[in-house]
Amino acid sequence: MSVGPQLFEDIDGVRAYVRKCQAAGESVGIVPTMGALHEGHLSLVRASTAATTRTVVTIFVNPTQFSPDEDLASYPRTLEADLNALSGLAVDAVFHPGPEEMYPDGDALIHVVPSVLDKNLCGLVRPGHFRGVCTVVAKLFNIIPADQAFFGRKDAQQAAILKRMANDLNFPIRINICPIVREADGLAMSSRNKYLNSDERMQAVALSRALAKGKQVIADGEQSSASVIKVMRDCLAEFVLVQPEYVSIVDFDTFVDAETIGPSCLAALAAQVGPARLIDNMQVNGVTGECEM
Numbered sequence: 001m002s003v004g005p006q007l008f009e010d011i012d013g014v015r016a017y018v019r020k021c022q023a024a025g026e027s028v029g030i031v032p033t034m035g036a037l038h039e040g041h042l043s044l045v046r047a048s049t050a051a052t053t054r055t056v057v058t059i060f061v062n063p064t065q066f067s068p069d070e071d072l073a074s075y076p077r078t079l080e081a082d083l084n085a086l087s088g089l090a091v092d093a094v095f096h097p098g099p100e101e102m103y104p105d106g107d108a109l110i111h112v113v114p115s116v117l118d119k120n121l122c123g124l125v126r127p128g129h130f131r132g133v134c135t136v137v138a139k140l141f142n143i144i145p146a147d148q149a150f151f152g153r154k155d156a157q158q159a160a161i162l163k164r165m166a167n168d169l170n171f172p173i174r175i176n177i178c179p180i181v182r183e184a185d186g187l188a189m190s191s192r193n194k195y196l197n198s199d200e201r202m203q204a205v206a207l208s209r210a211l212a213k214g215k216q217v218i219a220d221g222e223q224s225s226a227s228v229i230k231v232m233r234d235c236l237a238e239f240v241l242v243q244p245e246y247v248s249i250v251d252f253d254t255f256v257d258a259e260t261i262g263p264s265c266l267a268a269l270a271a272q273v274g275p276a277r278l279i280d281n282m283q284v285n286g287v288t289g290e291c292e293m
């Protein structure tokens, strides 16, 4: 009979658990999430259980990465279903703290603030977002001193910033960035897809369709980012329920706009679809013309 993960709501409890595992020679993987788990999250869990002997999944809807006009209050909180989803996956522990456990003063009074990689894309349109993300992940890395952490390329800018943070702040942790998991029609899985009604859900495929169109013209030899962006924007414009926020091609190392399709680029877009703000991206190799969605 499979035993579900051990649930911790307090910092001392999960820290003691992880220390005990490490003292016994176990390696620990951490998978930070905000819950409402789907196959995208579970792919990170599988990567962790394959690479380490103990996996801790954190489920915390982090208030400090939401701005006041965003969806903190309505963000889905589905702990019971999440624990069920994890029960067959060899997850050892779930850390599910309340906001008062993580922020006894309402917020951290000292923050981790990126000074690179956040000037474009989501960092530009969501001021303070990556400060909240970096601060909470730094706290999680200190609470759960794991050997490896697992993030999704679905949030490519976040993953790059966190990798840089771990390096610059000398967290002794290996950061793994895992592929995007998609629905059958191409829509990138996201907890926010739950907000979509059936019409919006059908139109949400616009984001991956636009990337696929971009992929096609790049494979055909297009080198100008502006031209590829136009193709992607034209595709989005065919979907009346989709309001684009940004459509960009950036250098994957710096997240600065790339005028031409260079050897390592990222095509990234964000759009509002009904109540849901959705993002998606693909990795572009301008030398071979290959794109990974």
Ligand code: AMP
Pocket: 032, 033, 034, 035, 039, 040, 041, 043, 044, 150, 151, 152, 153, 154, 155, 178, 179, 180, 181, 182, 188, 189, 190, 191
């Ligand atoms: P979230 O719960 O949305 O904060 O996401 C937690 C982690 O899951 C982040 O590292 C995300 O990048 C990752 N993730 C979310 N959606 C996907 C997906 N469709 N494929 C792969 N990873 C994902």
